[in-house]
Amino acid sequence: MRVLMFGWEFPPHISGGLGTASYGLTRGMTSLKDMEVIFVVPKAWGDEDQSAVRLIGANNIPVAYRRISYRGFTREVEKIEVRSEIIPYTDPEEFWKITRRKEAAGQRILVRTDNKGKIEFSGRYNGNLLEEIYNYSVVAAVIASEENFDIIHAHDWLAYPAGIAASQVSGKPLVIHVHATDFDRSGGNVNPEVYRIEKQGMDAAARIITVSNLTRDIVISKYNIDPAKVETVYNAVEPVDVTEQLQVNKGFDEKVVTFLGRITLQKGPEYFIEAANKVLKVMKNVRFVMAGSGDMMERMMRRAAALRITDRFHFTGFLRGRDVFTMLAMSDVYIMPSVSEPFGISPLEAMLSNVPVIISKQSGVAEILTHAVKVDFWDIDAMADAIYGILTYPALSGEFIRNGREEVIRIKWENSARHVREIYEEVLGKNKSH
Template sequence: MKVLMLGWEFPPFISGGLGTACYGLTRAMSQCGTEIVFVLPRPIPNEYSSHVKMAGSGTVSVPVPVSSHAPEEDSPIAEQLSGPALFGNTEFSHVSFRTVPSLIQPYQTEESYQETLAKLREGSAGEALKKLGEQFGQALNIESLEQMGGNYGNDLYQEVQRYARIATLISREEEFDVVHAHDWMTYPAGIAVSALSGKPLVVHIHSTEFDRSGEDVNQMVYDIERQGLHYADKVIAVSHLTRNIVLSRYSVPESKVTVVYNAIERQGGFVKSTARSIENDEKIVLFLGRITMQKGPEYFIAAAKKVLEVMDNVKFVMAGSGDMARRMIELAAEMGIGHKVLFTGFLRGNDVDRIFRMADLFVMPSVSEPFGLVPLEALRNDVPVIISKQSGVSEVLNHALKVDFWDVNEMANKIVAVLRHPPLQETLREHGNFEVRKLSWEDAAKDCIEVYESVAAVPV
């Protein structure tokens, strides 16, 4: 079985759960012996990923800039990397990576896309561009990028179409049995590749437009999602919550949609104990994620206000960035709890581990969360969690406290309980950590392979 996988995020270029999920899934599939060609638009290194360097680029085949021909007639436009070379180990031995230079980033809106594009044109991203150029082994500027990809899209829609075009070209050079596309940005590519090759299409839905935008959906994105979901031979949803949205909002036939839950990488070794001194009895309640409408940050602050009515020795930390961050800082100040709510900005790498180690409790008040990987990370770090019932992860976690995202009184009630009663913390931690260890990407990979087998023409 060989799979052409279309994704848009992959470590180290990552800004959210999608990349983590693709990483875990792909690695586990590779270990199951499935051959994978992973096509992804490598984003311009941005503020989120500029700290990481691409490891080992020995097998990079330098793309040939197009000059006189139309891009469609051109041979490799994308670079090819082998898994082992990229990650320096054998876990990805069955994976090869093909990347397309593109501005696509996950969780992107038309506005933020335009912003990035503008930045690029102004040259403020010159540094980043230069870095990318080094990886390609040639000097890069906006113009050469435009040449390479045909054109940098002037809007998000064009960008998605451009990715589809290049993915189609790549697909011509590869042999595969199934096309597997992750989230809407790659659906047009998935449809095109599937139509051209005649191979079945599996689309994976990590998040829907309704999760990202509530009722205020972007019609274009919705249309692309709908098209992909209907064209696909099978749909994989990350939870029953998401599956229900797919069924009710996109009218996809029930028999087509399978649920495959996400998992988490096992952590070697043990977690070091907190570095906090004994005198400091201040408790820390953590919010970690993008500060956007979808994640319900205002409910976190409202609950904080309630908690502070009955206890004093507690601080609320909001780690992450997003379009609502400013508003949240103002809100905390308006409520008179500004000194108790701390904002860290976007955390990465070691800082994430450190904040988990400091936290007494993690709260995920998401309004709509297709799955939600962060609670698993928290539990793996021995931090008890409160999650919203409107999350896919609440379908797999028993040893977590659950609340409706809008029920700030109950959220506060539970926060106080965890902070006040060490036995509660202890029981949640003990059972939660155990429960998380039972979730494995191997199982998720096997479930995906089963889906492939149900649509693929050739037996594995």
């Protein structure tokens, strides 16, 4: 079975959990028999790990020379034919020339390309995101017309339009994978444009995969989707060889409590600070670390300063690669107080590194973990209690470490991949019967 997968990022160029999850899933899939994955990202850097998948960067696909090849498709493809009226242009002056010729500008879509007819993508969550998403779908259509595959799989809203376009061009069924909805990201303050794209994707999809039941409920209730179409496939974690883990020589005696992730509303950093403050009132031999960056970092620093705990509360900025493992290896407690976390792979990574975890009940990962402390994200007293307990009673932390490790080793990407393949088979079977 060949799968054409659309994602937004791929290791090592990741800004969040999405890249990690899609990478893990594709790795798991290719370990199964007869599974082949073509993974498309807007921008390929050239240094990605391609051992498991063939990676295509949309930025490497010339658009200009393909326009005509769409002719002769059926009704569904007619829309694409409109889209195939893409007029690539390379510089603003040319754009101006084209738009001057009114008949050319009429119904057609103008896409800026470089001199080889390729579209430039930044591959980041900023810039003109909507334009990039749209451009991505244009290239997706081109790719879909070229490649040979059985099913299309699109990860998260950024890739939905690409998936829809590919599906329309090829006639192959679309499965979408919801790693997060805008309700998680925005804390309820949903961007209507993003919602529209998400809803379109969900409507167009034959099946919807969600990363937890928490997300499944959101998809069903907030996007008004038929529950029969939505299925939960839990994420997993790449096993790490413990012997390979670097032994970190901590330069101080205090215990370390770590928050690792984007410092944004969704992740609940402020609850971590408040809990830290409570813990520091009763014990001194502990340091808190907020590792990561994000739009709330400055506010969090001011808060920590106002609480006068900055000598015990540290900020590291965004951590990359090895630093993440160093940080985990230094930690005595890992905490994820997310306000809304569709899944949350990082606690699993912490558990693999022998660190006890505290997670919020509002996270998808809480549905599959037993050997973790679960608290409501707003319950800073319970959080402080748990931190204090794990730090003070070695028996408790030992128990969490041992059992947690055993538990997390069983959460494998291979199992998730098998589950996904079952869904593919169902979809394809259903398609054939039509």
